[in-house]
Amino acid sequence: MRFDEAYSGNVFIGSHPNFEESEAVIYGMPMDWTVSYRPGSRFGPARIREVSIGLEEYSPYLDRELKDIRYFDAGDIPLPFGNAARSLELIEQFVKKVLDAGKFPLGLGGEHLVSWPVIKAVHDYYPDLAVIHMDAHTDLREHYEGEPLSHATPIRKVADLIGPTNVFSFGIRSGMKEEFEWAKENGMYIAKFEVLEPLRSVLPKLAGRPVYVTIDIDVLDPAHAPGTGTVDAGGITSKELLAAIHEIARSDVHVVGADLVEVAPIYDHSEQTANTASKLVREMLLGWVAK
Amino acid sequence: MRFDEAYSGNVFIGSHPNFEESEAVIYGMPMDWTVSYRPGSRFGPARIREVSIGLEEYSPYLDRELKDIRYFDAGDIPLPFGNAARSLELIEQFVKKVLDAGKFPLGLGGEHLVSWPVIKAVHDYYPDLAVIHMDAHTDLREHYEGEPLSHATPIRKVADLIGPTNVFSFGIRSGMKEEFEWAKENGMYIAKFEVLEPLRSVLPKLAGRPVYVTIDIDVLDPAHAPGTGTVDAGGITSKELLAAIHEIARSDVHVVGADLVEVAPIYDHSEQTANTASKLVREMLLGWVAK
């Protein structure tokens, strides 16, 4: 991680060398120690940066170029292996600095639990915050096999903090019955299976509000994102996920932060997931920051 | 394989420990010796069970949970390597026991030829049987390079036994010209390329009838099921196959047995095919047995 000091790690293509002059900050949260199934997302941020060298800097979707904005790549936040509580504290502290400096936080996971401290920090700045959540999984458990700090719990924590009616989940196709029931009983929005159509109906209701967007790469079908810990058939295509990003970009919501999590290079034998993730990051930058 | 004796092998998630008390029986048919191209489906059943540990037990598609039904996992039927004729006899004997006990047989392959003795046994119980067949391939050859017992012949054998007009194939995109012609001349239904729409038009005609469903995982596009012996571009998505299972579940047919075949873990580098298969098994259990 770097702010001012000399840094030598690979960075996302086209990133700006100076923190102060940048509008957005890319940072990695290389944590995967609470996952219950296949670990490996700790290497996600590094691989996304590495393959970003193959990206064109121009988006024919948005007709914008990366050089139109300035974003700083802070590298990965150094996290203590196997210590979830301390890791989440460090992430929260880091994001507060980014927000204090008035910059857009764009985080790369790591397991989904990393979104929890980020959203906590963002919520301090935007008490009226709404959260858009794209994922295969509800992530609404109170605890997972006894552990409240688990990759299965972040959205529940978010809902408890900002209120369930301010959380909007899309593409969900997996979870416990109790999670779906809890959402229903508490007025939390869940669009099962689909992303684009329900998003089109939700976005107008969020017009003008500050919104944080958290994307678990497994919202994509395993065909489009084999490189993740928990693959789940029946997901959306990368074309649909790109369209969802653009739909938000064209809407009247005010995106104030975002993350992309759960890319696990170990299972990504042709690097297609990492390449897709780096393209998604480009579109998030051009669609949400440059807006 | 087990019925009564102590057993120690991995089983499908949530399976019931007692055969007698169960409504359905999952069993593996680890045979791949007649395949002409890439072998390896003998390990399919074991890997499907192994990855089932990552499955949620609740289906948000059907709003049912695995605990709502009782299914016994009998393990793999021990088959003599390289002896096709004897293997088919052993499979038929096993399935007869399952049917004698009044249980729903849910088989895992193995190459597609294993469906032939299963359907033979099921047909003995249900002389009015219809077969729904989802596959990339016609499998209608009389013999393959001289061998009548081949992975390219099972549906022909079925059609000869129960009558071609009682066989309904979906998603077919590969076969010899003669196979398509034979089907046409003999009144056998083949829906080329598509599954869901033609299924919707066929199901009403089968209302009330006993139906066996055999799914070759290669009905999916290679993008969705790379882990199979013979991949063939232009297939359906896992989303569509899930919808087809649900369409059958909501119809008025009476599913009396089913199988899922041709998962070959060796080519399934990210385990996406095995994970998809285990989800399909869950939906088959919840949609067809729990019905």
Added chain:
Amino acid sequence: MRFDEAYSGNVFIGSHPNFEESEAVIYGMPMDWTVSYRPGSRFGPARIREVSIGLEEYSPYLDRELKDIRYFDAGDIPLPFGNAARSLELIEQFVKKVLDAGKFPLGLGGEHLVSWPVIKAVHDYYPDLAVIHMDAHTDLREHYEGEPLSHATPIRKVADLIGPTNVFSFGIRSGMKEEFEWAKENGMYIAKFEVLEPLRSVLPKLAGRPVYVTIDIDVLDPAHAPGTGTVDAGGITSKELLAAIHEIARSDVHVVGADLVEVAPIYDHSEQTANTASKLVREMLLGWVAK
């Protein structure tokens, strides 16, 4: 490579042993030395032939069989490793011989730059030539990091030769801003993101004209073609690409040559891309040559 002499290399399934008696000629262009990202497409032609053994010879899409036409497989053109200029000369000379003999050239790449000398040779025969180009990338650069002979430049060279208004690109989702602007300013047609619908509107305008079709396998989504140098999310499915081939087959254009490039077996862990490519070649033969 062979014309008359004894040959021992693997050939595309069903190919005719005699050059003179054939209507079409399949040939490989095993060159990948100007690629900027992941090399390996030099092995594409060999692997496409190798897996073609698993193909059915009948197309249920077109209701034709490979035995209905005669095509000769000339093997790979021997190219000097690392010498792009000389390689392009050798390719051009080879294709001229094919055209002199009145046969349909069907080339397998290799990197996309190989299409440039082929189209040059075809254009000599058909001055009224139009080019249909399916690709994820514009390939319209004048030079790439100083090199005019680069995998990023072939379509620009083609446009300069035959006139930009005679080039029709489909499925494009990546390129520099300047490339898209150059196309617009010069009247070159680019269908962004989609292939089938725009093709349906373009084909009638090309009725009666000689057309060369060049397909970069990366027009497919990475889910459908992981085995290529530069994967780019948001592409079309193999089902759509098959439909595009059939759309051209049913149109009134006169296909006079074609190629399929950028298959890189090294990244194709389950051989799905090579298998898809061999099926595409079959459909190209049956749809465009047999026509």
Added chain:
Amino acid sequence: MRFDEAYSGNVFIGSHPNFEESEAVIYGMPMDWTVSYRPGSRFGPARIREVSIGLEEYSPYLDRELKDIRYFDAGDIPLPFGNAARSLELIEQFVKKVLDAGKFPLGLGGEHLVSWPVIKAVHDYYPDLAVIHMDAHTDLREHYEGEPLSHATPIRKVADLIGPTNVFSFGIRSGMKEEFEWAKENGMYIAKFEVLEPLRSVLPKLAGRPVYVTIDIDVLDPAHAPGTGTVDAGGITSKELLAAIHEIARSDVHVVGADLVEVAPIYDHSEQTANTASKLVREMLLGWVAK
């Protein structure tokens, strides 16, 4: 995990169904959350059992058969993901039960930190315990980036508990300078690079003593064990490691417990590491328990 209740998980080949009647207990410790580099050893125990089906039950090295002894496979100890402290407690409690029942504990990792609670428990029973440690790494840090519970610290903890002069490390080829110096200053034995020769000179000195043997699979060269978190060139061959096991078996030490750790199936593309590990387990059972 199982003791008395019905169990259905895969078990090591030839294991005895009854805990009470067994002389040894195999158990998995599926923990990898403190590793600093590549995670994945949580799946090691399950894969070692799975591939054990391919093992011959006879050892031509020792001229003994697995049926000559009775060992119970207790499955994996359920550990809370991401909670290292609690995981170690659970492991220690489990091993105490095994020792209370008078059985030989044979543990499968998981990361190397799991050996620490095991040895603690064994030391309670055998205050005169010596530890033989085969590994590429010293594992002698006091803490790793601030964490005392880390995969880099277990042998230090052991040395602090039982006294450095009772710890004998073999095959070490990686560590910090300070670790080597600490060992030297405190009289701890380290055989750099080699295992067999130094073992031959150490074993006579341990004659008659109770010894615990902990083997990190990465003591093998990466050529022989690519499937592990931290590969390190310059290691020994599997032939040498087998010979070391046999050397101990033929010596006068009294092996009272053992483990094999750090097999990570994710990196073990041909399953060679898991197969090797399952053979090592067979030799440990036949050489050390059956003795």
Added chain:
Amino acid sequence: MRFDEAYSGNVFIGSHPNFEESEAVIYGMPMDWTVSYRPGSRFGPARIREVSIGLEEYSPYLDRELKDIRYFDAGDIPLPFGNAARSLELIEQFVKKVLDAGKFPLGLGGEHLVSWPVIKAVHDYYPDLAVIHMDAHTDLREHYEGEPLSHATPIRKVADLIGPTNVFSFGIRSGMKEEFEWAKENGMYIAKFEVLEPLRSVLPKLAGRPVYVTIDIDVLDPAHAPGTGTVDAGGITSKELLAAIHEIARSDVHVVGADLVEVAPIYDHSEQTANTASKLVREMLLGWVAK
């Protein structure tokens, strides 16, 4: 397969186009249907030929070149999938033709059972035949799970035919206790674990006799041959196996036929096993045929 007719398949590098003029015949036996563990060796012969293109034609070990001898590559013998008995008949018939024509048979497997019909045919020509067998496994079972035609039985069949005292096994490290005992009781030579040293002591005793050499690639350690069905740790290096081939070449035995079996490309992720096999074939040609 070809004898006289036109042929189009890939062949081993440098092979002669004419059967009659050749001294040796290379042929593939693409059978893997009786294997009990991991299938896939049916593709071994094809891949060995394919990678042979990367071989130098000169051996610095033997100071000879492939052009010094003439060998014909007959391609793979077409075998009926899943029919072991018929496959063995076809192999025997083929080898008889090779021997009738006075040529050296050099076979590529395929599972080890293919050696049985070959040796039967060779023994008809050389009643005084001795067999040198390099393997990790005894392969001395009378039947495997009831099947006498199994990959675990070929050497027993050979021993029964030519007499156990004429069979010499090297490198054996796996088998049932009964197999080792049978060998001992019947005077069959087994060198456990090692190849080169015991070979040096055996060869003088065989001076002047006709010898068939069968090499199972799994005699190599898994580090040197991961691409095979049944890997077994503790094997020899490729350097040692090369030396064994050269030791035989320099001895006074009269090699009259040979095979190399069990290469399974599916597990050979870096193609190292296939490349090693193709080098071994070159040395066998130069050392045993050219002699």
Added chain:
Amino acid sequence: MRFDEAYSGNVFIGSHPNFEESEAVIYGMPMDWTVSYRPGSRFGPARIREVSIGLEEYSPYLDRELKDIRYFDAGDIPLPFGNAARSLELIEQFVKKVLDAGKFPLGLGGEHLVSWPVIKAVHDYYPDLAVIHMDAHTDLREHYEGEPLSHATPIRKVADLIGPTNVFSFGIRSGMKEEFEWAKENGMYIAKFEVLEPLRSVLPKLAGRPVYVTIDIDVLDPAHAPGTGTVDAGGITSKELLAAIHEIARSDVHVVGADLVEVAPIYDHSEQTANTASKLVREMLLGWVAK
């Protein structure tokens, strides 16, 4: 590449941020366009740096730490894809700058041809230069299929420049007969198959002389370095290669530059080759530069 300007790319672990203050310079030569077989070594330098993060900074072999010396990582020299002649010029220019600044050049390949311009530049500084060459291949061709600039020619060019009697090759096990003969006739030293023993006899003769060491990773057996373009069985172990580096370190030669080439991550499925390479680089730095 960087000298003075801000740089953001990944660097070898422990490298010094300032060029001027450093004693050695690490630089990548990402070129693979003249290779005749499997390309991909262009990504070697980047991957070696990436995995260096897992290295300990202390060498128990040499009892030295990386912090004892200062080395600058200049990144990869930007080379024009597919233009061999220009690439070699750029490499030569770069190395001249390194030498002008009085620093030790430590290059990472890339294909072996990159060593040619480096040695040319080093020879300008040290007219009495000797070259130690460790490789599986002679690399002594004058041209390869007509191309004088080929990965098969660099050592011949070196021998022509500095005189064949000043070139010492070790571990060679592949080449054309003519290459071995040329070496013999011209007094060039070639140690076939072995490295360590012949090196011990050669080093005393080079005492006091300036020596450049070029290591092709394929001098290792494929078991130890599967991740390279041309694997060749019968090589040395990584233990032996480490010993060779240390033997040179302890000798009286004056190492004035070195390289490690041909690491190709694409074929290195468990990253073992890259990890081994990064360890070799550490030992080269500590043994040859720190000396």
